[in-house]
Amino acid sequence: MRKKLWIWQLVLLVAIFAFWHVATHPELIPPFVWDNPNRAAFFFGEPVKIFKVIVEWFAGGEIYPHLWVTLQETALAFVIGSVLGLAIGLWLGLTPFASALLDPYIKAMNAMPRVVLAPIFMVWFGLGIWSKVALGVTLVFFIVFFNVYQGVKEVSPVVLNNATMLGATRRQLLRYVYLPSATSWVFSSLHTSVGMAFVGAVVGEYLGSAKGVGYLIHMAEGSFDINTVFAGILVLTIFALVLDFAVSAAEKRLLVWRPTQGETEQAL
Amino acid sequence: MTASVSLEKITCTFASKSGEGSYTAVRDVDLAIADGEFVSVVGPTGCGKSTLLNVAAGLLRPSSGSVKIHGEPLAGINRRAGYMFQSEALLPWRSALGNVVTGLEFRGEDAGAAREKGEAWLERVGLAGFGDRYPHQLSGGMRKRVSLAQMLILDPQILLMDEPFSALDVQTRQLMENELLELWSANRKSVIFITHDLEEAISLSDRVVVLSAGPATRPIGEYVIDLPRPRDVSEIRLTPRFIELHDRIWHAMKDEVLKGYAQTRNRTTS
Numbered sequence: 001m002r003k004k005l006w007i008w009q010l011v012l013l014v015a016i017f018a019f020w021h022v023a024t025h026p027e028l029i030p031p032f033v034w035d036n037p038n039r040a041a042f043f044f045g046e047p048v049k050i051f052k053v054i055v056e057w058f059a060g061g062e063i064y065p066h067l068w069v070t071l072q073e074t075a076l077a078f079v080i081g082s083v084l085g086l087a088i089g090l091w092l093g094l095t096p097f098a099s100a101l102l103d104p105y106i107k108a109m110n111a112m113p114r115v116v117l118a119p120i121f122m123v124w125f126g127l128g129i130w131s132k133v134a135l136g137v138t139l140v141f142f143i144v145f146f147n148v149y150q151g152v153k154e155v156s157p158v159v160l161n162n163a164t165m166l167g168a169t170r171r172q173l174l175r176y177v178y179l180p181s182a183t184s185w186v187f188s189s190l191h192t193s194v195g196m197a198f199v200g201a202v203v204g205e206y207l208g209s210a211k212g213v214g215y216l217i218h219m220a221e222g223s224f225d226i227n228t229v230f231a232g233i234l235v236l237t238i239f240a241l242v243l244d245f246a247v248s249a250a251e252k253r254l255l256v257w258r259p260t261q262g263e264t265e266q267a268l
Numbered sequence: 269m270t271a272s273v274s275l276e277k278i279t280c281t282f283a284s285k286s287g288e289g290s291y292t293a294v295r296d297v298d299l300a301i302a303d304g305e306f307v308s309v310v311g312p313t314g315c316g317k318s319t320l321l322n323v324a325a326g327l328l329r330p331s332s333g334s335v336k337i338h339g340e341p342l343a344g345i346n347r348r349a350g351y352m353f354q355s356e357a358l359l360p361w362r363s364a365l366g367n368v369v370t371g372l373e374f375r376g377e378d379a380g381a382a383r384e385k386g387e388a389w390l391e392r393v394g395l396a397g398f399g400d401r402y403p404h405q406l407s408g409g410m411r412k413r414v415s416l417a418q419m420l421i422l423d424p425q426i427l428l429m430d431e432p433f434s435a436l437d438v439q440t441r442q443l444m445e446n447e448l449l450e451l452w453s454a455n456r457k458s459v460i461f462i463t464h465d466l467e468e469a470i471s472l473s474d475r476v477v478v479l480s481a482g483p484a485t486r487p488i489g490e491y492v493i494d495l496p497r498p499r500d501v502s503e504i505r506l507t508p509r510f511i512e513l514h515d516r517i518w519h520a521m522k523d524e525v526l527k528g529y530a531q532t533r534n535r536t537t538s
């Protein structure tokens with residue numbers, strides 16, 4: 001069943017590209033929307049040419065520095081945002097006064113569309129990677145923060161009492177009970193926060209930079225090179241999929257203690 | 269001689285969530301456990317047994333009354349006591365072995381030595397080879413046994429046990445009971461043992477305390493169990509003296525159990 005599904009997914013992918021090719025390639029079929037046979041290709045690109053661009057990028061090695069920059073920005077934004085979110089989430093979760101005091105400010109900052117901060121970050125941190133990292137951090141931080149805050153509030157009181165009776169000091173409670181509980185919540189939001197770090201990096205590059213896949217797309221748009229734009233988008237999508245895959249693998253290793261449904265082995 | 273644990277005129281009143289009204293779970297409870305004594309507390313469900321144990325552990329401050337440990341008033345957590353909780357209390361993110369050695373780690377003991385000790389304890393509770401399982405991969409009874417090892421590895425002077433074996437099947441339960449008795453007689457700890465099961469209470473204890481039904485629970489009877497030691501919990505149940513004690517205590521309890529059941533029902537339905 002699993003294997004079959006995989007085959008069907010591949011068939012669907014091929015079908016999509018086949019349709020794309022047939023619908024956009026000039027004079028392959030009679031034009032049905034626009035009179036000019038080249039119009040469709042102008043708007044939607046041509047899969048064959050797109051793949052050519054991608055192959056050239058990888059074969060010529062031109063893409064690697066850009067991918068590397070995007071990856072760096074994503075990873076830095078994720079790590080810094082998570083650590084900040086974890087630290088501040090733990091702190092506010094454990095100090096009711098501070099959390100009551102800061103509550104409206106946090107809500108306001110979370111409600112603000114943070115993409116508009118990108119130009120400010122460019123002024124502050126320049127056109128290098130740090131302005132993109134900063135944008136990613138603002139996106140990642142709130143996801144992690146809210147999860148950790150919730151995680152701290154929902155630590156089982158019996159587990160806390162048990163650790164206390166086993167002789168835990170306040171510090172040890174933090175390290176042995178609150179932190180693992182909070183990190184498990186961080187991991188449960190891992191997919192979203194890695195995704196957000198990526199969004200921050202690419203949007204930042206798109207808005208102004210000299211490197212990165214977002215920058216490639218921006219440059220191609222400037223010259224109406226639609227095939228290159230689509231090639232960039234495809235590369236980004238595959239990149240995101242690989243990231244997501246890595247996250248799933250990490251999750252599996254780090255959350256072994258978590259009960260999941262149906263862990264029995266099935267005879268095939 | 270000063271008692272190991274003594275609860276003096278303990279009253280616990282819980283404010284209800286809605287703000288108005290309050291519920292007095294226990295009132296004016298006096299209970300003293302001598303050094304090295306094994307005392308069981310029985311009483312109808314919801315009468316306040318866990319509440320009393322939390323007070324003795326220092327986890328719950330009574331509304332009035334005082335707790336003395338070896339004659340000294342208890343302030344904060346009772347550091348001499350080990351507590352085995354009624355509900356799940358293991359750290360879900362630590363393996364069975366990790367859970368057992370948690371207390372040793374808190375004390376800052378050497379990791380290698382702690383590990384060795386932990387393995388030995390797992391073996392003692394019949395879980396050798398299960399050290400790397402996480403709590404969710406263990407059965408309810410296995411988790412209870414990990415909890416037992418987790419508490420006993422620290423060698424506390426006072427054991428507070430809240431229905432520790434109620435999740436176990438009869439055979440395992442009797443094995444654990446015998447194991448507990450053996451450990452206890454090796455170096456006499458003071459034990460407060462809470463249970464629903466009168467037979468378990470009699471077969472383990474030096475003394476059985478019967479609590480009335482709530483609200484305002486208090487002890488209504490104390491019975492010295494003069495059965496000889498060492499005991500085997502399954503054999504002792506067949507002796508005439510056991511049956512006689514059981515009859516006496518059960519008669520005293522029956523009315524309270526019925527009352528407690530009716531009251532719990534009224535509280536939930538009204």
Ligand SMILES: Nc1ncnc2c1ncn2[C@@H]1O[C@H](COP(=O)(O)OP(=O)(O)OP(=O)(O)O)[C@@H](O)[C@H]1O
Pocket residue numbers: 282283284291293312313314315316317318319320354482
């Ligand atoms: N934090 C609390 N807030 C309000 N009421 C409480 C609280 N804790 C306990 N109670 C009430 O106090 C009473 C005694 O509770 P307790 O848990 O001590 O009962 P118990 O004797 O241990 O029962 P069981 O044998 O079922 O475990 C119950 O009626 C319960 O509803």
Ligand SMILES: [Mg+2]
Pocket residue numbers: 317318319354430
């Ligand atoms: Mg209870």
